[in-house]
Amino acid sequence: MATETLPDERALRFGRRERVLAQMANHDLDLLVLGRQANVRYVSGTPQLWVAGTRPFGPILVLERATGEIHLNSTWDEGVPEEIGRDRLYGLSWSPFTLTEVLKGLSVSGTARRVGTDALSPTFAQLLPDAFPNAELVDGEAAMRAARRVKTAEEITAIRQALDVAQTALSAAIGELRPGSREQSLLGAMMEAMTLAGVSTPATQNGAWVTSREHPWRRAREDRRIQPGDLVAFAAGALGGGYVGEVGRTAVAGDEPSGAAALFVRSKSLTEKLFAACRAGAPAVGLLDAYDQAGEALPPMPVAHGLGMGFDPPVVSAELARSVADTILEAGMVLAVTGYVWQEGLGAVFTRDAVHITEDGPVLLTSSQGGQ
Known part of the structure; x- marks a missing residue:
């Protein structure tokens, strides 16, 4: 870039x-x-x-x-x-x-x-x-x-370019994941890869964190050191050419703990329901309903928000349900869609994907759908 x-x-x-x-x-x-x-x-x-x-x-x-x-x-x-x-x-x-x-x-x-x-x-x-x-x-x-709110064809290309940088940075950070490393070193690897790709402005600040095994939303531990079996969430965001690209994934440090595979299956089931809700003419609150249909608790962060030149509307969040009650999704929108499932004793699986809403259905702009 x-x-x-x-x-x-x-x-x-x-x-x-x-x-x-x-x-x-x-x-x-x-x-x-x-x-x-x-x-x-x-x-x-x-x-x-x-x-x-x-x-x-x-x-x-x-x-x-x-x-x-x-x-x-x-x-x-x-x-x-x-x-x-x-x-x-x-x-x-x-x-x-x-x-x-x-x-x-x-x-x-x-x-x-x-x-x-x-x-x-x-x-x-x-x-x-x-x-x-x-x-x-x-x-x-x-x-x-x-x-x-509705993107032109040229804007979709620009968003794809920003997403390419974000995904490159995400892969670099996951490649450095191992027991004994720290969250800060993973974030450093992410920022280095992003800069080498030509983008020096991150779109997110919290790039890597160990998900807690005791609480759905809190950090795992104060020293931010990664232990074997930790589920580590990664969120890469790049601001390139004026456009934001965001992608999120979760990876296991070391050997996968018992029960993690089932948690990733739950994550995949949730993201499929979220993607299916991204249809032209559908209500934006359908993305909140997808969590209920999957039997998962709503996360504290927005379930979806528009991607473009910044944090665009609509912002779909349980805390802002009233403000999006009448919002209808349109062909041409691009949404950053967030999946989050948690299991006590294991941690959380976090995903974030860019979805382009078209007349023919949702088109996934990010690669490696799902958790791992």
């Missing part, structure tokens, strides 16, 4: 932009003012350095619905696609007043009727009405979520 600062492929960025413009029309938005990095890259196709990470809201990108013009916060044009001219770039500033003046200078500022933002800080909630004096400020995140 290339590490140079290059814009996303033309077909990738134009396909995404078409979806956003269509959703702007559906939500009656004249302008979108975006600050969240994943949204900015989704629209612009530009990897940015100086505004990445967690930070307060700032107007990093403005998209005009009528013309499709993009105004982008960037101090130089490296990595900026050719269709975004240099005259559409405005420099980085930590002053919200300076950025507001930039927005005031846009030709559409005075005529816009409805302006959507993907977040607002208290400061910009006060300043943006001055930048768009005749506009109603509304939530633009709904339009972005609607656009991003």
